[in-house]
Amino acid sequence: MFYRKNVGSKECVARVLGGLLIVACSLTQIGTTPLGLVLAASGVVTALTGLLGYCPACALSGRRPVEPRS
Structure with a gap:
């Protein structure tokens, strides 16, 4: 892979x-208006960062997941 995971498992x-x-709330409460679609798209991006375990915004800020103490 070209990236290093920077989101912990619980956060994923x-x-x-x-x-x-x-996504569910924006489409059911607001509908398919432009605002509802923008909110749904942000929900998709949030879910994708969880599935991939990588967040570009966290990478830009230098954030790393907390490592469990051994």
């Missing part, structure tokens, strides 16, 4: 669930 699960909730 939270991002996927949060992204799916954003």
Whole structure:
């Protein structure tokens, strides 16, 4: 792969669930208006960062996941 994972496993699960909730809520509550579609697209991006385990914004800021202490 060309990237290093920078999102922890618990955060991945939270991002996927949060992204799916954003998509569902935006399309059911706002509908297919331009605002609803923009919010749904942001939910898809959030879910994808969870599925891939890589967030470009976190990479730009230099953030790394917390490593468990051994």
